[in-house]
Amino acid sequence: MSVIVVGSINVDVTVVADRMAQAGETITGTALETGLGGKGANQAAAAARAGAATTMIGCVGSDAFADVALDGLRDAGVDVAGVRAVEGGTGIAHIRVAGGDNSIVVVPLANASLSVEQAHEAIDASDASVLLLQLEVDQQVVLAAAERAHARGIRVVLDPAPAAPLPESIWQHVALVKPNEHEAGLLTGVEVTDAASAERAARWFLDRGVEAAIVTLGKAGAVLVDADGARSLAGHVVEAVDSTAAGDTFSGYLAAALADGGSLDDAARRAMAAAAISVTRVGATASIPSSDEVDAFLADA
DSSP: OEEEEESOOEEEEEEEOSSOOOTTOOOOOSEEEEEEEOHHHHHHHHHHHTTOEEEEEEEEOSSHHHHHHHHHHHHTTOBOTTEEEOSSOOEEEEEEEETBEEEEEEEOGGGGGOOHHHHHHHHHHOOOSEEEEOSSSOHHHHHHHHHHHHHTTOEEEEOOOSOOOOOGGGGGGOSEEOOBHHHHHHHHSOOOOSHHHHHHHHHHHHHTTOSEEEEEOGGGOEEEEETTEEEEEOOOOOOOSBOTTHHHHHHHHHHHHHHTTOOHHHHHHHHHHHHHHHTTSSSSGGGOOOHHHHHHHHHHO
């Protein structure tokens, strides 16, 4: 049961306020959090907390934030032997949270140094059964990692966020794609507004060679489509305070469950529960629940 994650590592600086400031306006916040973030690191932490042996492949800088990032990964149980330190700053994300919504400005910094060679070397040395990818690093690294992992028989899971156009060539290497409704719309051209349109978008991926697609719909749940057909997965009703890490929590838990040999349906349901817990807490990695917490949540659902 092992997962390798190739992607971004950031330190999140999160400011919480009662509402979002308007352009040119200064308001008083209610909380400040600093800790591990980045879509790759968040997903690695989620996979590790789900119980998978997880290795992170990425870059940090030579500044004090590098220790924050590495300590955060280690605390989550992630193997950081594949993280390379480069000169300069560690990636930073400035997150503003108000009323359960968020806006984020990301400065990649060291993440721009993640190379195709670094990804290839890590994948070739790995015995992982699942590779988890996102789009917060150079797209050429993502494409090369997907191709190399697929060639080695590693199941490739792609969370296409932040959303960006991708070449058709990538889909033949992806086993499972997990966009939200906005990302699915950008990639497929299908406006996703409900379960029916989510299914149409999901089938666009399958038509291009992807084995399965899960389109998440926030509190409305998700739609899963594979060779067995389409099915809707109900969401969970919770009091949301911060959705920053919901998608990353979902992806990490999904990859861990698949690496453990679980069915796609069971993996998706477990991932949805973990994501629901995460939105009830402030922060990115700090909001990701443990496997025991997810077990208890599902038992009460």
